[in-house]
Amino acid sequence: MVNDSKPGSHVFKRIAIFGVGLIGGSFALALKKAGAVQQVVGVGRSQASLQRAQELGIIDQIASSVEDAVCGADLILIAAPVAQTAAILMAMQPYLQTGTVVTDAGSTKADVVAAARQAMGQKLAQFVPAHPIAGRELNGPDAALVDLYAGKKIVITRLPENSADDVNLVANAWQQCGAIIHHLSPAEHDAVFAAVSHLPHLLAYALVDDIARKPHAERLFQYAASGFRDFTRIAGSSPEMWRDISLANRDAMLQELDSYTAQLGRLRAHLLAGDAQAIEAIYSNAQLARHNWITAIETAEKQRKDGGD
Amino acid sequence: MVNDSKPGSHVFKRIAIFGVGLIGGSFALALKKAGAVQQVVGVGRSQASLQRAQELGIIDQIASSVEDAVCGADLILIAAPVAQTAAILMAMQPYLQTGTVVTDAGSTKADVVAAARQAMGQKLAQFVPAHPIAGRELNGPDAALVDLYAGKKIVITRLPENSADDVNLVANAWQQCGAIIHHLSPAEHDAVFAAVSHLPHLLAYALVDDIARKPHAERLFQYAASGFRDFTRIAGSSPEMWRDISLANRDAMLQELDSYTAQLGRLRAHLLAGDAQAIEAIYSNAQLARHNWITAIETAEKQRKDGGD
Known part of the structure; x- marks a missing residue:
């Protein structure tokens, strides 16, 4: 399911990012460029990465603790390696205020949802799982790009517990990064x-x-x-x-x-x-399917650019 | 085995090319740019491709027959799909004059050598098998590039019957296209x-x-x-x-x-x-091996450019 509606200009007061590398850093840079956030606070395992992110203007502030990061944030993005998601959710849960929405950027979703169900307790509805389909081979704050998400897909795998407002808030942040919102179930x-x-x-x-x-x-x-x-x-x-x-x-x-x-x-x-015929049948079908796929991508890309925003 | 010697400036009088697409066309364009050939004659299944190659300046003349193509050539390149090599060798063999060297650009070599042993008879020594390690996904004369072979490897799989002079002549043509000569046996x-x-x-x-x-x-x-x-x-x-x-x-x-x-x-x-450890061991070994390979390629590329020719 695709949502092609244009983003409103919601401005976030304070966004907290767990993991200020390629994914989290690019998110912050894009939102800042769009004027969609007043303050970005970073939190993570590596003090060196946090300092570098601050030097690069990715974050405005390094959180002194998980509590400090989470308090007062209207949106929290978890952009750490996916195996750490459970521990991060567990650590933030006690400090999570009503009205704060948490999302993630993990490449797998069923395990993240299972971890959230374990970690979030009564606050489960505040967690909106998502996955941006964008990346590079490079990591760390220096790899972050302001346009990493331009024209890229974001798959939101919403929970039955999520409110429409919270899902829309997450979608809106990504749309302001230039991304296109899709919806799938975690299993899909x-x-x-x-x-x-x-x-x-x-x-x-x-x-x-x-x-x-x-x-x-x-x-x-x-x-x-x-x-x-x-x-x-x-x-x-x-x-x-x-x-x-x-x-x-x-x-x-x-x-x-x-x-x-x-x-x-x-x-x-x-x-x-x-069996030359059988081999050629497989190779030809693959070539054709790939050709059609590339053509479809290029057409969509052209439409997006011609649409101009 | 690598041969890094600088090419002499041998000028070919007449080169015949069977198959004037990406591979054969790029060979002709590079030799013409280097001033290494006086006349290029094209021969092939498709009259349209031959005419297009002539329009593009890849070939100077379209051969009226295999005999016409082969007679008077000092070098013949077979750049047709590899399954046609046997038929092409068979067709040219009767007209092949002493002093003409034949080479090919096939991606496999043991089968080409076997076909040559069947087709060439007493003229086997005149065939020097080779494989340029260069390509694109595009085909046909319009895909030909003057610098397709610059810095690329050419693997010559010489026959015991080949003379050193004939092997050197083939190597020289490719070197004048900017390529680097390697030697392997057909099986290797x-x-x-x-x-x-x-x-x-x-x-x-x-x-x-x-x-x-x-x-x-x-x-x-x-x-x-x-x-x-x-x-x-x-x-x-x-x-x-x-x-x-x-x-x-x-x-x-x-x-x-x-x-x-x-x-x-x-x-x-x-x-x-x-088994996380076993999976990571494979992934890490692959990442490291690929990193070392890319580094070696880039170093060689830099040395080639710094060497300047």
């Missing part, structure tokens, strides 16, 4: 991203590791070219982050991995049989 | 490229086809983002060409596919067991 979200993001990451890591462990790895890398570079780009991503995502979305990952392994088994049989 | 070549190029293509095609056949394919593609785009870029390549390569290099492909499938089996077991 996790199944979709297992197929188009999480499995490809596993496949890319698996290939590079497999090659790197071969006795003649050095010669193999010597002849790897641009096709290999693009195919494995996502294997340059943070191993810690993708380990967490792989485990957090384990059931959907296993299902997609089994589907893919069966597909490789079919291709193996066609190769062994020298 | 095919094993290397099965791992770093042919298997990744199969894996990318397999994933896109697998997704495209799912009942909820439309939703999946809707949420696919830049990671998916890069991972599957090579699935935009010509299905016919990659069907031929897959079958031509079948034995090495099957070996690499089995190695990779075993790797996926190990990852599946780690996922199922929730």
Whole structure:
């Protein structure tokens, strides 16, 4: 479900960001540029990152404690590695005031919702789970970009407990970053991203590791070219982050991995049989599907730019 | 084995190119820019492509027949889809004069060498097999680029029958296109490229086809983002060409596919067991190996540019 309505110009008084790296930092920069926030306060594990974020103008203030970060905020974004979400929710819960809305940026949603149900107690309705579909291989405040979310999708996986106002508030913040709001259930979200993001990451890591462990790895890398570079780009991503995502979305990952392994088994049989027609049918269908997908993306991108905002 | 010697300024009188698309066209454009050829004659299945190549200044003349193309050429490049190599060699063999050197640009080499042994008879020594490691997803004369080969590797898989002079002549032509000459045996070549190029293509095609056949394919593609785009870029390549390569290099492909499938089996077991440490070990090793590879490429690229030619 897509929501294409234009954002109103809600101005947030105080936004607290847990994790001032690429995702949280870009959120802050975009909202500041849009004039949508008066004050951004940062909180996180690394004092160096917080200081750097302050130098870069991403945050206005470093919180002295979780209590300090949370009190008085109208919106809180959790943009830390997804395995830390439960602990962060638990830590903030006691200080969370009525009227403060909490959201997150985790790449998996069913596990985040389960963690919220455990951690938030009576305040569960204040948590609106979401996932911005944007990223780079770089991390940290220096990687943050003011336009990281321009034209990108944000998937909100709202809880039955959430009020429409709170969901709209989260949607409004992301829309003011230039993003487009989509809605899925947590299970739908996790199944979709297992197929188009999480499995490809596993496949890319698996290939590079497999090659790197071969006795003649050095010669193999010597002849790897641009096709290999693009195919494995996502294997340059943070191993810690993708380990967490792989485990957090384990059931959907296993299902997609089994589907893919069966597909490789079919291709193996066609190769062994020298079945040129069957191989070409798979390659052609893939090429066509990808072509149609790219065309659809480019058309949407053009419409967005022509729409001009 | 690498040969880094600077190219002499050999000027070819007449070069015949079978297949005036991306590969053959870029070769002609680069040699013309270097002043390394007086006349380029084109031959191929498609009259439209030949005419377009002439309009673009890629070729000076369209051959009226294979005999016309071959006679008087000092160098012949076969740049047609690899499955046509045997038929092209067979067709030119009767007209091939002493002193003419034939080379090819096929992505597989053991099958090309086998075809040459069948087709060339007493003239086998005149065929020097080679493979330029460069490409784009686009095909045809309009895709040809004058600098496609600048800084790229050319793998020559010389035959025991080849004379040093003939090998050097082929190497010289490619060096004048800005390429760097490497030498491997046909079997070494095919094993290397099965791992770093042919298997990744199969894996990318397999994933896109697998997704495209799912009942909820439309939703999946809707949420696919830049990671998916890069991972599957090579699935935009010509299905016919990659069907031929897959079958031509079948034995090495099957070996690499089995190695990779075993790797996926190990990852599946780690996922199922929730073994975070084992998953992270694979992801981290892959990330590090890729980082080292990219660093080595960038260093080599910088040295090449600083060397200035």
